[in-house]
Amino acid sequence: MTQSTTRRSSRATKAEHVGMAMYPATVSRTQRLTPHLVRVTLSGDELRGFRDDGPDQRFKLLLPLAGQDRPVIPDPASWYDSWLAMAPDVRPVLRTYTIRAARPERGEVDVDLVLHEPAGPASRWAAKATVGDQVALYGAWAEYEVSESVGRQLIVGDHTALPAIGAICERMPEDTGADVVIEVSGPADQLPIATPQGVSVRWLSSVEAGPGAALVDAVKSFPAGQEWGYAWVAADRDTVATVRRHLVKRRGLSPADIMFMGYWRTDGAIDD
Numbered sequence: 001m002t003q004s005t006t007r008r009s010s011r012a013t014k015a016e017h018v019g020m021a022m023y024p025a026t027v028s029r030t031q032r033l034t035p036h037l038v039r040v041t042l043s044g045d046e047l048r049g050f051r052d053d054g055p056d057q058r059f060k061l062l063l064p065l066a067g068q069d070r071p072v073i074p075d076p077a078s079w080y081d082s083w084l085a086m087a088p089d090v091r092p093v094l095r096t097y098t099i100r101a102a103r104p105e106r107g108e109v110d111v112d113l114v115l116h117e118p119a120g121p122a123s124r125w126a127a128k129a130t131v132g133d134q135v136a137l138y139g140a141w142a143e144y145e146v147s148e149s150v151g152r153q154l155i156v157g158d159h160t161a162l163p164a165i166g167a168i169c170e171r172m173p174e175d176t177g178a179d180v181v182i183e184v185s186g187p188a189d190q191l192p193i194a195t196p197q198g199v200s201v202r203w204l205s206s207v208e209a210g211p212g213a214a215l216v217d218a219v220k221s222f223p224a225g226q227e228w229g230y231a232w233v234a235a236d237r238d239t240v241a242t243v244r245r246h247l248v249k250r251r252g253l254s255p256a257d258i259m260f261m262g263y264w265r266t267d268g269a270i271d272d
Contacts, residue, residue, distance in 0.1 A: 018051040020139055022076035027133040028108070034189040036115050036159065038126050039100065042135065047107040050140075055171045056098060056164035056232070059139025061111070063093040063125050070134035079138055092136070095122040096263070099140055100163040109137075112163040143259050144168050144232055150257075151229030153178040156215055156243055159189065160263040161234035168232065169195045179222070183215045183235070211266060212239025219243050220250075230257050237262030 025042035032038050060079075062071040071092035074082035083091060100110040113126035125133075144164070146153065155178055157165050165182060170193075172178065177198040184190060186205045193201055204214040212235050231253060233243050244260045247253040 017141060018053045020141065021046075021049070021051075022073060022079060022136060022138045023047050023050065024070075024073065024134070024136050025109075027129050027131055027135070029131065030129050033112065033191060034184075036185055036189050037162070037191070038113055038115060038129070040111050040113060040126060040129050041108055042111060042137065043106075043108050045107055047102075047109060048104055050102055050104040050107075050109065052102055052104075053140050054142025054144055055167035056144040056234075057140035057142040058096055058098050058164075059137045059141070061095050061097050061122065062136040062138070063095070063122065064134065065089070065092065068092075071136050073136050076138070093121045093125075095120075097122075098161075098163040098167070100167060114159050143261065146230045148173075149229075151177070152227065154219070154228040154231040154233075154247075155180040156219060156231070156233045156235070157181075158183045158212060158215060158235040158239070158263075159185065162191065164234060166191065166193050169193050169199060169201075172196050172199065179226075179228070181215060181218045183212065183218075211236050212242070215239055216242050216246070220246060227251075228253060230259075232259045234261040234263050237265050 023044060023046045025044040025047060027040055028043040029041040030038060062073065064071045072086065072090050074086065083094060097111050097113060100112045102109045113122065115127050116123050119127070153176070155165055155168060162182060162184065165180060169180065172195065174196045175198065176196045180195070180199060180201045181204065182201065183204040183206060190203050195201060202218065204218055207214050215235060216239060231247055233240050240260045240262045244258055247258055248255055
């Protein structure tokens with residue numbers, strides 16, 4: 001298990017990332033949380049060495065190709081170059097997800113995956129995942145990190161960001177103040193989120209205007225005098241760019257105080 005430590009390009013404290021590693025894992029449980037969200041619990045002895053990097057820690061999920069019992073794992077020391085060098089009929093499917101919860105003492109991690117149509121390879125796998133399925137993950141890498149003096153926060157995300165938002169809110173100190181805005185398909189896709197008393201959560205439903213339209217409108221609808229010291233934004237790439245532009249040009253938030261991530265594209269997966 002190869003690990004590396006890299007300095008985090010944080011907007012706040014400049015902490016270091018923990019070591020990243022390749023972890024073979026096996027599906028040990030699945031649970032349908034909502035009509036469009038399934039939780040897959042991955043287990044393995046290697047995961048007992050998993051090192052938590054923060055609440056919104058992303059990782060690369062490697063899935064076997066059709067006809068394979070397990071993914072062919074690239075060289076962890078140079079995993080991406082090794083993955084690229086693989087022949088197409090060997091190279092595992094690669095997608096980026098967020099770890100919802102990690103229990104290294106039990107060698108387990110929970111991953112919440114969105115089921116969508118048209119389904120991509122990871123969505124199809126998640127819908128049919130069964131106990132005993134073998135995968136691998138490489139990670140993890142977190143971005144959310146704020147100083148104690150940051151003031152009120154803005155957390156914005158769509159369905160794909162729900163696992164990260166849930167983990168962020170659960171780890172917030174009790175005196176945290178934040179506005180959380182989440183867009184999902186509809187009321188049936190809402191999930192309980194534990195938050196400090198000073199955190200407000202607003203749920204939105206997707207509208208005919210397209211993905212992220214409700215998120216953009218909601219952020220723009222905050223009172224003109226509303227101020228935030230930090231913003232975390234994750235959704236499709238175009239929505240993230242629009243929200244970030246509004247926060248900088250209309251709200252006066254410094255680009256250095258905005259963590260923004262395009263989790264997906266309307267024309268395909270970020271990893272393609």
